[in-house]
Amino acid sequence: MRKICVKTASAYDILIGKGLLDKCGELVSNVTGSKKCAIVTDKTVDSLYGEKVLDSLNKSGFNAVKIVVPCGEKSKSHQQLICLYNFLSENDITRSDFLIALGGGVVGDLTGYCAATYLRGVDYVQIPTTLLAQVDSSVGGKTAINIEAGKNLVGCFKQPILVIADTDTLSTLSHDIFADGMGEVIKYGMIRSASLFEKLSGGIAKENIEDIIAECVSIKRDVVQNDEFDTGERMILNFGHTFGHAIEKYMGYGTIPHGKAVAMGMYMITLAAEKQGKVQKGTAEKLKLCLEANSLPFFSDISSDSLYSLSIGDKKRTTDKIRIIICHQTGKSEIVTLSLKEYKDLLELI
């Protein structure tokens, strides 16, 4: 088992390894004094791991209740959030108790936001079960729900007290969902580590997955420690996301998975910036080959007008400027501020 410590205002550990679900009760009891918790999970994950987690918690003396939400992005809604609040209240979850997010990014974001707001804040533990959640969404304390206007537009920062990433759970992921997580993995290579990028270029070697997850999480940890509240450096984690979120919105949330939308967003922004001479020649092609080798798409047929109108609602926009992330070469990223006119011109190049 690897342990990576995140030293944000409230520090916590990320544990990565095989067979961790079986001992999650013991691992959780090391970080909390409470004996009562509520597990939030979705239907699929519950059928695979709900019992195992509950057993382990019971063995360690926890009194755990469980709520199962529907699968998919639609659960990151205010309606679902209200259901959770009511469930917690009916089950007498108090301020000193805690929540457990057992599942992928949707469950993690929803549970995190619920933990941040229920009774003005209770602790929560992340047990991510998808590759995407293990390398990205479970770390760093960003929690959110979606509203009509866009994804993750309502949320707050709330760090978990522990993250348990059991790599055995990845074996039950379909090829497609595994590939989706690789979108974020490749992002880490692009923004910070040319050597990681190289490793991924030949397609994914599942036997090295623990090392790869640890490398991604360490990059995220470093970035988040420097900029917990996303006012500077942390924005580089958004590489590919400005377009990615627009593509998700264009296709309809839940129609295209997040990692795949990010994959397209990374390639399209790199292609446009390379055409402007801001990116080392050949970088877009390298990225394209890497995405293809990992069963990821790289291009969307979205028009530049739609891309523009759907992406200027992004959180990285101020009144008349937008900040985008560009990788000049693999492993090197920069935050670039553009006027909306410059941004529009850039999009025309795709």
Ligand code: MG
């Ligand atoms: Mg993301």
